[in-house]
Structure formats: C-alpha cells, structure tokens
Amino acid sequence: MKAFVLGAGGQGGPCASILARDKEVTEVVLGDINPDAAARVAEKIGGGKIKTVKADAAKADEIAACARGADVLFDMVIPEFSPHVLRAALDIGAHYVSTAFDQPFWEELIYGRPLTLDKELKEANLTAVMGCGMAPGFINVITKHYTDRLDTVESVKLRIAKKKLGVEEMLAPWNPGWSPRQALLDCAEPAYFVENGKITETAPYSGLEVYDFPPPIGPAQVTHHAHEEPLTLAYSIGKGLQYCDFKYYLSPQPAAYVTAGLASTAPVRIGGAEIRPIDLLVKLLPKSENAFLNEDPDRYVQADKEQFVCLMSEIRGTRNGRDKTYKIHMPKLTANGGKLRELFGTSLIHVALPAVIAAKMALAGTKKGLVFPEELDAADFLKRFLDTGIPYEWHEM
Amino acid sequence: MAKRILILGVGAQGSTVAKRMNEEADVAEIVCADCDPKAVDALVADLDKATGARVDARDKAGIVAAARGVDLIVNGLPLAWHGNVLDAALEVKAHYQDFAATDALAGDWIESIRVLYDVYGPKFKAIDRTAIVGTGSAPGLICAASRRAVRELDVCETINNIVFEGVEAKRFLPFWWSPVTALTDMGERAYAVRDGALIRTEPFDLPIKRFYDYMGLDAPVTLTEHSHDEPVHYWFNRETFFKGVKNVSFKYGGAGVEFAKPLYRAGLLSKQAENVNGTEIVPFDLVLSHVPPAPKYKEEIEAILEEGLVTDTGCMVVEAYGKKDGADVMVEVHVFAPGLADSFARAGLTAEMYLTGQGGALFTKLFVEDRYTQKGLISSDMLTDEQVDRYFELAAELGIGIRTEIRRV
Known part of the structure; x- marks a missing residue:
C-alpha cells in the first residue's frame, strides 16, 4: 500500500506512525500546510518509508498533485475540508478514509439526499470510508457487530465518558486536546438523534441524564452531543431501528461557554465594538498542541492509573422473537501505552488505527462509494484490528 | 422610643429590611430612598410606615437631607457610595448599618477596611453611635x-x-x-x-x-x-x-x-x-x-x-x-x-434575597431592640455572645x- 496522510497533527502523526511500521505499506507521504510540522512528525517516526510535502487541505487540486500515486488517501484534517480531500482522492483514483465528517454529508443524511460523490466513487470502483476513527468509527463497528446478531433493532444508545482520578488541576484552562475552535463548534451545534425512526434535531446539552458507566467512572451526567453516529446508524443499520442517540459526558468548561453564548459565531456589539464571541474565546484558550510530538512515554503507567475513557453501546432488539439487550463496554483504546508504542510507535492510536484498518479493507475490496464504518464487515474489521497485536478487549456487560 | 429608619437603596437587601421593619411595633417611620423613584414608589405603596425620597448617593447633602431626624441609616447602596453615607450618618448623628465592607475609602480594600475601623470607628464613638458593617448573610x-x-x-x-x-x-x-x-x-x-x-x-x-x-x-x-x-x-x-x-x-x-x-x-x-x-x-x-x-x-x-x-x-x-x-x-x-x-x-x-435580606434585617432588629452596647464601628463578627444568641433567637423565628x-x- 502507498498511503498519503493529509494532516500532521494529533491524529495524522499516529496514522503515519502506524503505517510506517506496517509491512504491507511501502510508502507514506505526509502532507500538511505547515511543512515544518510534517517534518518534525516524520523525524519522530523515523525509518525510510516516510516523506513529507506541503499540502493545503482547502485545495483539491493541490492535494491531488501531492497524493498522486497513492492507493489510499487518509483525511486527517478538520472536517470542514472533507469535500476537498474526498474530491482529490477521486481525482487520483485512490480510496479515502476520514475519521470525522461534517457538511454536506450531515444534511444529506438528515434529509435523505444523495451523498456527495457517492455515485462518482462507485463508478470509479473506489471506497470512501467516512468517519472511521474511535467515535465515530470503532464504536460503530462494535455496534454493528452486535446488531448483526439481532433480527430487529429497537434502539442504540451510545455513551462516552472520561474521568481523571486524583487531584484535579483546578486552575488549568480548558484544552480539548485538538482544535479548540472545532471542539467548541461541535459542542455548540444542534445534536441529532433518532426518535420513532426519524432523525430529530435537539439543542446542545439537552437530554441530560445520569448514565451508569462501569467503574472507575461510575455514574456520570451525559447529554446529547452533535456527532455522526446517530445519522449514519439510522442510514445503515436498518432492522426497524426506532431510537438512536449519542450522549457525551458533561464537561463543565465547554458547557459553560456554550450555555452563556460565548462559543457563538454570531456577531455581538459590546460598547462600540462588534465581535464574534468564539473569536475572543479561542484567542484566550491555549492553542492546540501536537499530542503526538509531545507524547511522554514516562507517563503511560501513571495515565493508565489516573485517566479513564469509556465508550458504551447499549443495543436493544429481538432475536428469535425474544427481547435481547447488549451492553458493550469499550475501555480506553490508548491503555497499555508501552505495548502500543512497541507496536505502532505511539500510544495515541485510538483514532488512527481504526482508520488504517478501514483502509486495508477498502483495498482488499468492500462496498464501493461512500461507506460508513458500520457498513464494513464488522467481524473482518475486528479480526484485523486484533491481529495487529493490540492488547485490547471490549466487554459484554 | 419608636425608631425612624432610612433605607438607602431599595434593591433586594434594602427592600427586604424595609418590609421586615414595617412589621416592627418599635419602628415609627421608614424612609425609603433610592435614585430610582419607581422602585421607591413600588416599595412605599406596600408599606404603611414608609415614606419615599429620591436620593442620588453621589450627593452627600441629599443623603443628609433624607437622613435628618432618623435613628438609623441602613445602607444598601453599591460599595462606591459608602463614604458619602458614612459621612452623612456622622453628620446627622445616626446609627449606621451596611451589607459589605466598602473598598472606596482607600486605594486598597484592606486599607479601606482599616480606615473603617480606625478612622470611622472613633468618629462614631465620638457621637455615641454604633456603625455595623457587613450584615447580610455572608458576611453577616x-x-x-x-x-x-x-x-x-x-x-x-x-x-x-x-x-x-x-x-x-x-x-x-x-x-x-x-x-x-x-x-x-x-x-x-x-x-x-x-x-x-x-x-x-x-x-x-x-x-x-x-x-x-x-x-x-x-x-x-x-x-x-x-x-x-x-x-x-x-x-x-x-x-x-x-x-x-x-x-x-x-x-x-x-x-x-x-x-x-x-x-x-x-x-x-x-x-x-x-x-x-x-x-x-x-x-x-x-x-x-x-x-x-x-x-x-x-x-x-x-x-x-x-x-x-x-x-x-x-x-x-x-x-x-x-x-x-x-x-x-x-x-x-x-x-x-x-x-x-x-x-x-x-x-x-x-433564597438569596431571603437569606441576605432577612440576615440583614436581623441586625437591624438588634438596633430596634437597642441591643448594641458598642459605640464606634464594628463588623458583624464583633457581636457580644449575648447579641449572637439574640440574633439566632430572632433568626429562628424566620x-x-x-x-x-x-x-x-
């Protein structure tokens, strides 16, 4: 496989690192608008497979020129650029994988319109796997793995929580770990869920409930959150799905910003000045840092003791005429950092590794056109995932 | 003898004290004063012992005019105007009560509080009156x-x-x-x-x-x-x-x-x-x-x-x-x-208005009952044990x- 990875940030770096250590991959080209950043990432990865190039994600032609010859184009930039990157993949005849997506695909899923470039990709015999990171991505595949066992699916509830044990750093400003602007916009956007089989819009931070996560997280407040999963699962799962939502743990910092209107992009006048609140907020918040470059292996053991992430998929349906519920617990994908670093050169594989698996499945032959993670063969995906040697288990509760 | 009280500032705290004092047999008159005549009128209409006055706290003479003849000034104004109110209380020889310690008497809040104790304290003592500061719920x-x-x-x-x-x-x-x-x-x-x-x-x-x-x-x-x-x-x-x-x-x-x-x-x-x-x-x-x-x-x-x-x-x-x-x-x-x-x-x-307003009104009630034996300026943490006990007896009734x-x- 020849791979082109666009974006040398917190996800692009791990993606290139995984690919560079994969025997099936002969070449990795890492493109970024900031060639110095790409060079630093390549230097950290090392080995002879990786090259870097300057590429602007807003320009499909430029991406295509840089990526020509690649079998797969990995889209690791923020979702607003997805249409350009996807166009570039089509133009050079490469398969495409992203880890998140936004418009126009959301509206197309909500209103049942044809998906952008789906027809053209099919005609070109190409696969574009949309949103195949951790969530969306891995969580969709796991969900599909269990809905495959059911005759009918009544509901799918997806829940994510994080918890840091020990003394909280009370004075640290909010740092989502990636683009603060994009994270704020996600938090401020209306969320969508499926109710009575129909996609329904709801306000951000609505649907507050306490969900009982496995220890050490335990009961945690969760609310609706704008995410891809309810849209794609409603599109793909079938089996009479009536209800599907995605609820995220209530993080007080972005919640306060959004609730007070400080993440708004609508201009407001204060005194004689006009400003978009989010512009001031983003200026004041810490800049996003490259987690891949700043990764500290000495913290792996401590991080496993203190920092927890939990994904839950709760699936209700029927099998052979009887009610059946699966409650699947997916613990932190970045645990056992030392082993992950040995396998992939980094512990930060939670988003990138599912993308790499999806790319391999696209190359091996799967559905053509725009494909969502749950449309991949779940059993094959999970086998490939575990065959990497990753020390990971999910649990049926 | 029944007391006459000036309530300066008829916001949440001042209006609650006014309402509570309206129920006191030993209160003869409540002068409700604010720069907002509508707020004054609305409060006065509800209270049978109240009269209204429009007072601009930036003008000490206006405060003095409204305070002439009162026994106690209850200051519910923003901290910036407390100096004028304290001076007016001294001029008309009235007792004084507020809800938080002002920062307006010196460049630094701590120095401003020191001025309250060390400068205004002796002045109130000299006129044989009591000033008490910080009398809401917290402080108070x-x-x-x-x-x-x-x-x-x-x-x-x-x-x-x-x-x-x-x-x-x-x-x-x-x-x-x-x-x-x-x-x-x-x-x-x-x-x-x-x-x-x-x-x-x-x-x-x-x-x-x-x-x-x-x-x-x-x-x-x-x-x-x-x-x-x-x-x-x-x-x-x-x-x-x-x-x-x-x-x-x-x-x-x-x-x-x-x-x-x-x-x-x-x-x-x-x-x-x-x-x-x-x-x-x-x-x-x-x-x-x-x-x-x-x-x-x-x-x-x-x-x-x-x-x-x-x-x-x-x-x-x-x-x-x-x-x-x-x-x-x-x-x-x-x-x-x-x-x-x-x-x-x-x-x-x-609940905020209740606790702060009623908490403040209880300190006013100690005035009405002539419980303050201290002369000069005290803060609400300087009550005698007897005053503390009486305070909580009155609080229990609320x-x-x-x-x-x-x-x-």
Missing part, C-alpha cells in the same frame, strides 16, 4: 455563626467559612444576585489567613470536599477559594474576637462557581482589553453581556419555579478547629435556611436555624 449571618463556633474553644487555630449555593434553575441563570458583583468576586484573587498573616490565594484553587446528608446529594460537594470579606475581618479581629486564630478561609461552591470557573480559567473574567482581529474588547464585558440579571420580581421568580429547578439545595457551615480543655476539637455550626421554593412560599423572595456539633479531632 455567617460571622455571627463563626462567633458562635469559636465560643466553644479555648484557643482557635483554623476557621473555614463554607457556603454552597446549589439552587439551579432549568433556565440559564447562573447567579441569583448581581452578575457584575458575582463575576467580579469570582475573578479576584481571594483573601485567606495563613499562620496569622493575611495572604492572597488563587480563586477556584485549594479545593476541599464536604458531604452533608441534609443537602440531599449523592456525592460530596467541592468548595474552593473565593474572594470574600470574612477572612479579612477575622484577621483584623483575630486576637480580640477569634481567640488567636491562625488560619481562615472562605470556601465557596455551587452552580455559580461551576459556571464561573471555566470563564476564569480561560481569562474571560479579565477586565484588561484584548485585541481580537483588530477589535479591542474587554472579556469581562463580553461575558456580562451574555449573563441574565438575577430575578427580582415575584412574577419572574414564579415563572422560574414553574419551569422547574435542577437542584434546590445548599449549605452554610462554619468549621472552627482549636483546643478545648487541652484537647483538639472541631466545632461545626450548620446554618439551615429556606431554599428557593420555601423562600418564595414564605416571602415571595429567592426559619433560619443553627446546629452546633463539637467533635474531637
């Missing part, structure tokens, strides 16, 4: 509770004043009092006493957790440093009223704190202008423009209650650690007061109770 009620706790000790080492305001509406309403004041307090470095010295601490820092079963919550609440009057007053009075206390903290938590903490962390409570894409903007002003005012009128409060509350709980606790008969002990005084729903049912008020627990540690 909690200071009386602190004195009640320290009474149980021979030597006091540490005092924690703990306040958790857990009244949270379903609608976006982070503060039940002035958002300007709340956000200013939240953005300031706090005061604390450590090893006998007055120090500054970071707001939202040094968290403690407490669990009180009567709050009806599943988990402990978190309380952090917060800029407030109490540590400063206790520091000034550490030897005379607090048995040599070495450490004092004001610990605060609740919905407003949870809202303000991320803003502080992001620098959004700063009053320094930022340049954003060529536009100068003060972060504090942007935040303030997005925060709704506290509900004031009965109809507003009723609407909030009808929409529903997320939580209606809270606590006010004094922890005093020290020695008693040679043993290490901790005295805990819990203050119990009506929540929002109960406050509204009792008086048409929010549904504000205390429970004292003493434990070896």
Whole structure:
C-alpha cells in the first residue's frame, strides 16, 4: 500500500506512525500546510518509508498533485475540508478514509439526499470510508457487530465518558486536546438523534441524564452531543431501528461557554465594538498542541492509573422473537501505552488505527462509494484490528 | 422610643429590611430612598410606615437631607457610595448599618477596611453611635455563626467559612444576585489567613470536599477559594474576637462557581482589553453581556419555579478547629435556611434575597431592640455572645436555624 496522510497533527502523526511500521505499506507521504510540522512528525517516526510535502487541505487540486500515486488517501484534517480531500482522492483514483465528517454529508443524511460523490466513487470502483476513527468509527463497528446478531433493532444508545482520578488541576484552562475552535463548534451545534425512526434535531446539552458507566467512572451526567453516529446508524443499520442517540459526558468548561453564548459565531456589539464571541474565546484558550510530538512515554503507567475513557453501546432488539439487550463496554483504546508504542510507535492510536484498518479493507475490496464504518464487515474489521497485536478487549456487560 | 429608619437603596437587601421593619411595633417611620423613584414608589405603596425620597448617593447633602431626624441609616447602596453615607450618618448623628465592607475609602480594600475601623470607628464613638458593617448573610449571618463556633474553644487555630449555593434553575441563570458583583468576586484573587498573616490565594484553587446528608446529594460537594470579606475581618479581629486564630478561609461552591470557573480559567473574567482581529474588547464585558440579571420580581421568580429547578439545595457551615480543655476539637455550626421554593412560599423572595435580606434585617432588629452596647464601628463578627444568641433567637423565628456539633479531632 502507498498511503498519503493529509494532516500532521494529533491524529495524522499516529496514522503515519502506524503505517510506517506496517509491512504491507511501502510508502507514506505526509502532507500538511505547515511543512515544518510534517517534518518534525516524520523525524519522530523515523525509518525510510516516510516523506513529507506541503499540502493545503482547502485545495483539491493541490492535494491531488501531492497524493498522486497513492492507493489510499487518509483525511486527517478538520472536517470542514472533507469535500476537498474526498474530491482529490477521486481525482487520483485512490480510496479515502476520514475519521470525522461534517457538511454536506450531515444534511444529506438528515434529509435523505444523495451523498456527495457517492455515485462518482462507485463508478470509479473506489471506497470512501467516512468517519472511521474511535467515535465515530470503532464504536460503530462494535455496534454493528452486535446488531448483526439481532433480527430487529429497537434502539442504540451510545455513551462516552472520561474521568481523571486524583487531584484535579483546578486552575488549568480548558484544552480539548485538538482544535479548540472545532471542539467548541461541535459542542455548540444542534445534536441529532433518532426518535420513532426519524432523525430529530435537539439543542446542545439537552437530554441530560445520569448514565451508569462501569467503574472507575461510575455514574456520570451525559447529554446529547452533535456527532455522526446517530445519522449514519439510522442510514445503515436498518432492522426497524426506532431510537438512536449519542450522549457525551458533561464537561463543565465547554458547557459553560456554550450555555452563556460565548462559543457563538454570531456577531455581538459590546460598547462600540462588534465581535464574534468564539473569536475572543479561542484567542484566550491555549492553542492546540501536537499530542503526538509531545507524547511522554514516562507517563503511560501513571495515565493508565489516573485517566479513564469509556465508550458504551447499549443495543436493544429481538432475536428469535425474544427481547435481547447488549451492553458493550469499550475501555480506553490508548491503555497499555508501552505495548502500543512497541507496536505502532505511539500510544495515541485510538483514532488512527481504526482508520488504517478501514483502509486495508477498502483495498482488499468492500462496498464501493461512500461507506460508513458500520457498513464494513464488522467481524473482518475486528479480526484485523486484533491481529495487529493490540492488547485490547471490549466487554459484554 | 419608636425608631425612624432610612433605607438607602431599595434593591433586594434594602427592600427586604424595609418590609421586615414595617412589621416592627418599635419602628415609627421608614424612609425609603433610592435614585430610582419607581422602585421607591413600588416599595412605599406596600408599606404603611414608609415614606419615599429620591436620593442620588453621589450627593452627600441629599443623603443628609433624607437622613435628618432618623435613628438609623441602613445602607444598601453599591460599595462606591459608602463614604458619602458614612459621612452623612456622622453628620446627622445616626446609627449606621451596611451589607459589605466598602473598598472606596482607600486605594486598597484592606486599607479601606482599616480606615473603617480606625478612622470611622472613633468618629462614631465620638457621637455615641454604633456603625455595623457587613450584615447580610455572608458576611453577616455567617460571622455571627463563626462567633458562635469559636465560643466553644479555648484557643482557635483554623476557621473555614463554607457556603454552597446549589439552587439551579432549568433556565440559564447562573447567579441569583448581581452578575457584575458575582463575576467580579469570582475573578479576584481571594483573601485567606495563613499562620496569622493575611495572604492572597488563587480563586477556584485549594479545593476541599464536604458531604452533608441534609443537602440531599449523592456525592460530596467541592468548595474552593473565593474572594470574600470574612477572612479579612477575622484577621483584623483575630486576637480580640477569634481567640488567636491562625488560619481562615472562605470556601465557596455551587452552580455559580461551576459556571464561573471555566470563564476564569480561560481569562474571560479579565477586565484588561484584548485585541481580537483588530477589535479591542474587554472579556469581562463580553461575558456580562451574555449573563441574565438575577430575578427580582415575584412574577419572574414564579415563572422560574414553574419551569422547574435542577437542584434546590445548599449549605452554610462554619468549621472552627482549636483546643478545648487541652484537647483538639472541631466545632461545626450548620446554618439551615429556606431554599428557593420555601423562600418564595414564605416571602415571595429567592433564597438569596431571603437569606441576605432577612440576615440583614436581623441586625437591624438588634438596633430596634437597642441591643448594641458598642459605640464606634464594628463588623458583624464583633457581636457580644449575648447579641449572637439574640440574633439566632430572632433568626429562628424566620426559619433560619443553627446546629452546633463539637467533635474531637
């Protein structure tokens, strides 16, 4: 496989690192608008497979020129650029994988319109796997793995929580770990869920409930959150799905910003000045840092003791005429950092590794056109995932 | 002899004191004064002992004119105007009461409080009158509770004043009092006493957790440093009223704190202008423009209650650690007061208005009962034991109770 990875940030770096250590991959080209950043990432990865190039994600032609010859184009930039990157993949005849997506695909899923470039990709015999990171991505595949066992699916509830044990750093400003602007916009956007089989819009931070996560997280407040999963699962799962939502743990910092209107992009006048609140907020918040470059292996053991992430998929349906519920617990994908670093050169594989698996499945032959993670063969995906040697288990509760 | 009282500022605190004093047999007249004639008229219409006056607090002569002949001035005005009100009280030889210590008498708040004690104190003493500052709920009620706790000790080492305001509406309403004041307090470095010295601490820092079963919550609440009057007053009075206390903290938590903490962390409570894409903007002003005012009128409060509350709980606790008969002990005084729903049912008020206004009115009532034997200027932490006991007797009549627990540690 020849791979082109666009974006040398917190996800692009791990993606290139995984690919560079994969025997099936002969070449990795890492493109970024900031060639110095790409060079630093390549230097950290090392080995002879990786090259870097300057590429602007807003320009499909430029991406295509840089990526020509690649079998797969990995889209690791923020979702607003997805249409350009996807166009570039089509133009050079490469398969495409992203880890998140936004418009126009959301509206197309909500209103049942044809998906952008789906027809053209099919005609070109190409696969574009949309949103195949951790969530969306891995969580969709796991969900599909269990809905495959059911005759009918009544509901799918997806829940994510994080918890840091020990003394909280009370004075640290909010740092989502990636683009603060994009994270704020996600938090401020209306969320969508499926109710009575129909996609329904709801306000951000609505649907507050306490969900009982496995220890050490335990009961945690969760609310609706704008995410891809309810849209794609409603599109793909079938089996009479009536209800599907995605609820995220209530993080007080972005919640306060959004609730007070400080993440708004609508201009407001204060005194004689006009400003978009989010512009001031983003200026004041810490800049996003490259987690891949700043990764500290000495913290792996401590991080496993203190920092927890939990994904839950709760699936209700029927099998052979009887009610059946699966409650699947997916613990932190970045645990056992030392082993992950040995396998992939980094512990930060939670988003990138599912993308790499999806790319391999696209190359091996799967559905053509725009494909969502749950449309991949779940059993094959999970086998490939575990065959990497990753020390990971999910649990049926 | 029945008293004549001037209420200056008829906001939440002043109007509550006026209403309460209207019920007192020993109050002959209440002069309600404010720069807003509509607010004055609305209050006067409800009170049979009240007359109204329009007063601009920037004009001391106007305050003096309104205060001529009154026994007591209750100052519910913003801190900036307290100097004028204090001077007017001296001029008309009236007693004086306010709800928080002003920062307007010197360039620094601590120096301003020192001026209150050292400059205004002797002046009030010279005219044989009493001035008492900081008489709401906190400072005020909690200071009386602190004195009640320290009474149980021979030597006091540490005092924690703990306040958790857990009244949270379903609608976006982070503060039940002035958002300007709340956000200013939240953005300031706090005061604390450590090893006998007055120090500054970071707001939202040094968290403690407490669990009180009567709050009806599943988990402990978190309380952090917060800029407030109490540590400063206790520091000034550490030897005379607090048995040599070495450490004092004001610990605060609740919905407003949870809202303000991320803003502080992001620098959004700063009053320094930022340049954003060529536009100068003060972060504090942007935040303030997005925060709704506290509900004031009965109809507003009723609407909030009808929409529903997320939580209606809270606590006010004094922890005093020290020695008693040679043993290490901790005295805990819990203050119990009506929540929002109960406050509204009792008086048409929010819990914040109820506790602060009624807490203040009880200090006024001590005036009406001629309980103040001190001449000069005192703060609410300087009551005698008898005054503290009377204060809580009166508080109990309003549904504000205390429970004292003493434990070896």
